[in-house]
Structures are given as C-alpha cells and as structure tokens.
Amino acid sequence: MTIISTPVLILGGGVAGVSAALELARRGVPSVLAEKGPRLGGRVRDFCCKATQACVHCGACRLGDLLAEAAARPEAAFRSLALAAEAQREGGVWQVELRPQPDEGEADPLAQPLAEKTTVNAQAVILAVGYEPFDPRRKTRFGYGRVPGVMTALELEAMLGQGVLVGHDGQPPESVAFIQCVGSRDESLGNLYCSRVCCGFALDMAGLIKEGWPETAVTFFHMDVQGYGPSWEEALPHMRQAIDFVRAMPGEVSAGENGPRVCFAGPDGQPRSREFGLVALSQGLTPPASAGALSEMFGLNRNQDGFLGEDAALAVSGAQGVFVAGTAQGPRGIVESIDHAALAAGAAMESLFRAGKEAAHG
Amino acid sequence: MISLNDCDPGFKFEVAAEPGGAGIKACFACAACSARCPVAGHREEYDPRRIIRLTLLGRREEVLSSPLIWLCSACYSCQEVCPQQVRFTEVLTAIKNLAAKAGYAPPSAKQIAGLLAGHGRLLAVTEFENEKRAELGLPAVEERGADYAAILGIAPEAAEAGEEA
Ligand SMILES: Cc1cc2nc3c(=O)[nH]c(=O)nc-3n(C[C@H](O)[C@H](O)[C@H](O)COP(=O)(O)OP(=O)(O)OC[C@H]3O[C@@H](n4cnc5c(N)ncnc54)[C@H](O)[C@@H]3O)c2cc1C
Ligand code: SF4
Ligand code: SF4
Ligand code: SF4
Ligand code: SF4
Numbered sequence: 001m002t003i004i005s006t007p008v009l010i011l012g013g014g015v016a017g018v019s020a021a022l023e024l025a026r027r028g029v030p031s032v033l034a035e036k037g038p039r040l041g042g043r044v045r046d047f048c049c050k051a052t053q054a055c056v057h058c059g060a061c062r063l064g065d066l067l068a069e070a071a072a073r074p075e076a077a078f079r080s081l082a083l084a085a086e087a088q089r090e091g092g093v094w095q096v097e098l099r100p101q102p103d104e105g106e107a108d109p110l111a112q113p114l115a116e117k118t119t120v121n122a123q124a125v126i127l128a129v130g131y132e133p134f135d136p137r138r139k140t141r142f143g144y145g146r147v148p149g150v151m152t153a154l155e156l157e158a159m160l161g162q163g164v165l166v167g168h169d170g171q172p173p174e175s176v177a178f179i180q181c182v183g184s185r186d187e188s189l190g191n192l193y194c195s196r197v198c199c200g201f202a203l204d205m206a207g208l209i210k211e212g213w214p215e216t217a218v219t220f221f222h223m224d225v226q227g228y229g230p231s232w233e234e235a236l237p238h239m240r241q242a243i244d245f246v247r248a249m250p251g252e253v254s255a256g257e258n259g260p261r262v263c264f265a266g267p268d269g270q271p272r273s274r275e276f277g278l279v280a281l282s283q284g285l286t287p288p289a290s291a292g293a294l295s296e297m298f299g300l301n302r303n304q305d306g307f308l309g310e311d312a313a314l315a316v317s318g319a320q321g322v323f324v325a326g327t328a329q330g331p332r333g334i335v336e337s338i339d340h341a342a343l344a345a346g347a348a349m350e351s352l353f354r355a356g357k358e359a360a361h362g
Numbered sequence: 363m364i365s366l367n368d369c370d371p372g373f374k375f376e377v378a379a380e381p382g383g384a385g386i387k388a389c390f391a392c393a394a395c396s397a398r399c400p401v402a403g404h405r406e407e408y409d410p411r412r413i414i415r416l417t418l419l420g421r422r423e424e425v426l427s428s429p430l431i432w433l434c435s436a437c438y439s440c441q442e443v444c445p446q447q448v449r450f451t452e453v454l455t456a457i458k459n460l461a462a463k464a465g466y467a468p469p470s471a472k473q474i475a476g477l478l479a480g481h482g483r484l485l486a487v488t489e490f491e492n493e494k495r496a497e498l499g500l501p502a503v504e505e506r507g508a509d510y511a512a513i514l515g516i517a518p519e520a521a522e523a524g525e526e527a
Binding site for chain 1: 396
C-alpha cells in the first residue's frame with residue numbers, strides 16, 4: 001500500500017479534471033489526478049471536428065491542447081485505472097483510498113496506471129467525474145434499440161468522425177431526422193433541466209452532414225433552440241435554408257418500410273408521419289454514475305437535478321474542502337467545463353491559502 | 363390576429379383550480395399530444411396543443427363555446443406521451459366542466475345528463491331487463507328518478523329532456 005501526499009486530489013480525467021490540474025499547475029500548485037478508466041480526456045476523446053467551411057467552435061480540439069500542455073507540466077501527476085473507494089477527513093486533510101481497476105490494455109502515455117491500493121492525503125479534493133449520457137431506451141416511444149436506423153447522437157457523432165454516414169439499411173440515407181430534448185426537459189422522467197449542449201451539437205452535426213452529403217435532407221424536431229451560443233442569430237438564416245426546422249416533438253418512432261417512421265404534428269396541428277433513413281436522438285446529460293457513491297463518501301448533497309455540488313457559480317460542493325468541476329455539477333459544454341474547472345481550481349487554492357493562514361496563526 | 367384585450371388572463375387559473383386541471387400550466391407546447399391524438403387525425407380543426415395554447419392565452423369564450431372540446435374520445439394517448447405531465451385528458455374534462463357551467467354543453471351532453479338524472483344510468487330500465495333479471499334469479503331494479511336528480515344536482519327539466527331522448 002502506497003501513501004501519497006498532495007495539496008489537491010482531482011477525481012476524473014475528462015476536460016474538466018485535466019483543466020483543473022492545469023490551472024493549478026500554472027500557479028505552481030501540485031496535484032494528483034485519478035481517472036478510473038485507462039485514458040484521459042473523458043467523453044470528448046470520441047468527438048470529431050465539426051468544422052465545415054469554418055470552425056464552428058464545438059470545442060472538441062481544445063482537449064488536444066490541454067493534454068499537450070499537461071504533458072509538459074511536472075506539477076500535475078496523472079494516475080489512470082484509479083477509483084476512489086473510501087474517504088475520510090481528519091485534521092483538515094482528506095484521506096482517500098484509491099483502488100486499481102482492471103487493465104483494458106489501452107494505456108495512456110500521459111497517465112501512469114495505479115499499481116496497487118494507494119492512500120492519497122489531500123487538503124482539497126476536486127470532483128470532476130463528468131456525466132452519464134441519457135439512455136434513450138428509457139424513452140421507449142422513440143424506438144431506440146427496437147427500430148433499425150434509430151441511433152443516439154453519440155453514435156452518429158462517432159460515425160461521422162470516421163467520415164461515414166449509413167442509415168437503417170446500411171446505405172447512405174436520403175434523409176436524416178434529429179429529435180431534440182431526449183431525456184431533458186422532461187418532467188415524466190424527473191429531468192427538469194435543459195442539457196444546454198444538444199441543440200448545438202445536433203445543428204453542428206446537421207451542418208457536417210449537409211456539407212459531406214448535400215443530397216441528404218435534414219429535419220430538426222425541436223421545441224426551441226437553446227444554448228447555441230452568440231453566433232446563433234447569424235447562423236440561423238443560413239441554417240433555415242439547409243435544414244427543415246419542425247417545431248414539434250414527435251409522438252412516436254416505429255419501424256417503417258423505408259426506415260424509421262416518425263409520427264408528429266405538423267404546423268396545422270394535424271398528425272402525420274414521415275419515414276427517414278436515419279433518426280438521431282439528441283440525448284441529454286444526466287448525473288454521473290458515481291454521484292450517489294461520491295456524495296456519501298464525501299458527505300455532500302446533490303442538487304435538485306441529481307448532480308454534485310450546491311453552488312454552480314462558486315464550484316463549491318457543500319462539504320469542507322470538496323469542489324466540483326465541469327459536468328459533474330450540471331450540464332455544460334466543453335469550453336464551459338474548462339472555465340468551470342478553472343473556477344473550481346481557484347476555489348480549491350483559496351481554501352489551501354486559508355488553511356495555511358489559520359495554521360500560521362495557530 | 364389575437365388582441366390581448368380580448369384575453370382573460372385569469373382563465374388558466376380558473377381551469378387549473380378545477381379537479382384535474384392543474385397540469386395545464388406546465389405545458390410547453392411541444393405538440394407530442396397532437397402527434398398522437400386519434401381525433402386530430404380525423405378532424406382537421408381538432409388540435410390538443412391549440413386548445414391548451416388558447417386556454418393559456420386566456421381565450422375564455424372561444425374555448426368554452428367551441429364545439430371541438432367535446433370531440434375528445436378520452437383515449438389518454440396525449441396524457442401518455444406528454445413529457446410535462448400535463449394530463450390533457452383531465453384538463454379537458456376541467457374545461458368541459460367550466461363550459462357546462464357557462465351554458466355551453468352541447469345537446470348530446472345535456473341528453474346524457476338527463477338520462478343519468480332520470481334513470482341513474484345511461485339506459486332506462488324497462489320490464490324487459492327486469493324479466494331477464496328475474497330469469498337469472500336477480501332482484502328487480504327499481505328506478506328512483508327523484509333521488510338521482512337530487513344526488514346529481516340536476517333540475518327535473520333536464521331529466522325530462524333525457525326522458526324524451
Ligand atoms: C452527444 C453529445 C455530444 C456533445 N457534443 C458537444 C459539443 O459538440 N461541444 C461541446 O462543447 N460539448 C459537447 N458535449 C458535452 C461534452 O461531452 C461535455 O461538456 C464534456 O465531456 C464535459 O467534460 P467533463 O470532464 O466534465 O466530463 P467527462 O467527459 O464525462 O469526463 C469525466 C471523466 O471522469 C471519469 N470518471 C467518472 N467517474 C469517475 C470516478 N468515480 N473516479 C474517477 N474518474 C471518474 C470518466 O472516466 C471520464 O474520463 C456533448 C455531449 C453529448 C452527450
Ligand atoms: S472547435 Fe470544433 S469545429 Fe472548430 S476546429 Fe476545433 S474541433 Fe473543429
Ligand atoms: S440544448 Fe436543446 S435539445 Fe438540449 S435540452 Fe436544451 S433545448 Fe433540448
Ligand atoms: S404533450 Fe404535454 S407539454 Fe407537449 S404540447 Fe401536449 S400537453 Fe403540452
Ligand atoms: S384523450 Fe382526447 S385529446 Fe387526448 S389523444 Fe385522446 S382524443 Fe386526443
């Protein structure tokens with residue numbers, strides 16, 4: 001059993017965790033980051049560049065910059081395959097036990113796999129454990145897992161990343177539909193919040209499809225467009241020409257003869273149905289899988305949506321010396337997660353400073 | 363065009379205060395209900411989302427006097443797909459109750475009310491039914507029209523109207 005002491009322990013090595021480690025390192029504060037998986041980068045690892053004629057500011061390439069800088073910083077130590085199992089606070093110090101996870105054989109050169117049970121003594125802990133994409137099987141009526149040609153936005157993203165677009169029959173689809181707010185803004189699921197990123201990524205993917213497969217018709221089923229960012233007003237007229245915006249949530253997706261059949265209400269309120277070659281469900285962000293375990297381990301409350309931490313604006317969690325960064329605290333995009341991580345790092349440094357002052361004054 | 367001067371901002375609260383009506387305020391106009399409504403598939407003018415929007419806008423007279431609100435088949439499809447737990451079938455019942463109070467109940471609804479008040483059920487019990495019951499060893503059903511009308515709070519004239527039907 002190894003014992004490490006560090007001012008700050010960071011749990012989770014997605015953009016938020018890596019950004020927090022960098023922010024601390026830039027100010028000369030050492031940290032240890034524990035990622036439960038084999039690699040750093042979190043979900044963004046699998047995202048593709050969505051630039052068409054110009055960069056659409058999706059943020060995906062920010063990860064590469066972050067990792068490159070992290071590699072050059074001696075203050076930030078990265079451990080992979082490390083899962084926090086227990087934590088207790090004594091004399092102003094968190095003692096967190098990390099346990100090695102089974103090796104899946106794709107080690108990250110930037111992170112050192114945890115070899116054995118390790119106790120980390122840290123004055124501050126930053127939780128950056130990310131989110132869980134909503135599982136659209138819970139929204140049975142949209143047919144995911146049942147109707148061929150219905151896929152998640154993440155699956156479509158991975159496919160586009162390979163430069164491929166195939167629909168229900170393995171051929172390039174003549175038409176693609178996006179269904180928005182799947183798992184978000186849905187009282188029947190208890191998810192009352194907007195996930196903030198799905199309108200943006202869906203429209204960016206729609207743009208990518210129109211550029212690579214101009215003959216493919218794209219339909220966008222939505223209630224309203226949220227969080228697209230400051231360029232929205234500018235981009236809209238162009239998008240309206242390329243994409244069919246339908247302001248209605250479909251009632252059902254079933255298997256049709258030529259691909260998934262979407263039933264929805266038209267502008268006149270009349271129900272109608274249309275078949276598409278591919279239907280992408282823009283799944284929202286839900287609380288991280290480990291939210292329950294971590295809130296118990298560190299004695300902190302979850303906010304009304306089930307995410308970690310009490311005050312988003314201050315990145316504080318409600319438990320002493322524990323801070324929350326990125327999507328672990330609530331839905332946000334890549335760039336917002338990077339900014340939020342800087343906030344958490346700042347709050348953690350302030351707590352170290354205060355603890356130091358108290359110690360000096362007895 | 364709809365002028366706000368013709369709208370009654372209190373209407374939605376009136377609907378929400380009726381039993382089953384509270385959900386109306388949560389609607390965010392996503393139209394999933396309209397997509398699944400079998401009546402909307404047959405009657406062009408019938409659109410659950412539109413009825414909700416008009417109610418939220420406060421188009422009191424337009425909604426209460428509309429013959430459309432009586433077309434709902436109470437199949438609950440809209441309620442099943444609604445992400446906001448609006449429970450439109452029940453909201454519409456609340457709206458119909460207000461419409462009836464305002465004197466807008468259609469003749470068929472009045473007839474049904476009359477039948478209920480006159481016979482305690484939607485069919486009059488005749489000798490035919492009682493003979494069949496006797497064959498099966500069941501006691502005869504005795505109608506007590508005055509009691510039904512009193513329980514339902516319906517005037518005897520309405521009961522009369524039902525008898526004629
Ligand atoms: C379909 C889809 C498309 C998206 N597209 C975009 C986009 O185009 N632009 C954009 O800005 N945003 C997009 N997002 C949002 C983006 O994914 C997030 O903003 C970003 O991943 C947040 O980073 P994070 O570090 O908070 O979380 P994550 O990326 O989830 O990283 C969390 C990390 O923590 C690790 N971890 C989890 N639990 C533990 C634990 N208990 N102990 C240790 N480690 C743990 C995980 O293995 C993971 O590596 C999209 C989201 C979805 C669902
Ligand atoms: S921000 Fe997104 S679209 Fe722009 S270059 Fe980077 S990955 Fe491509
Ligand atoms: S960002 Fe768009 S799709 Fe996502 S929850 Fe918000 S409104 Fe719905
Ligand atoms: S499905 Fe629910 S939220 Fe959507 S328009 Fe109908 S009543 Fe409103
Ligand atoms: S309950 Fe009424 S409004 Fe709702 S779907 Fe059925 S017929 Fe349409």
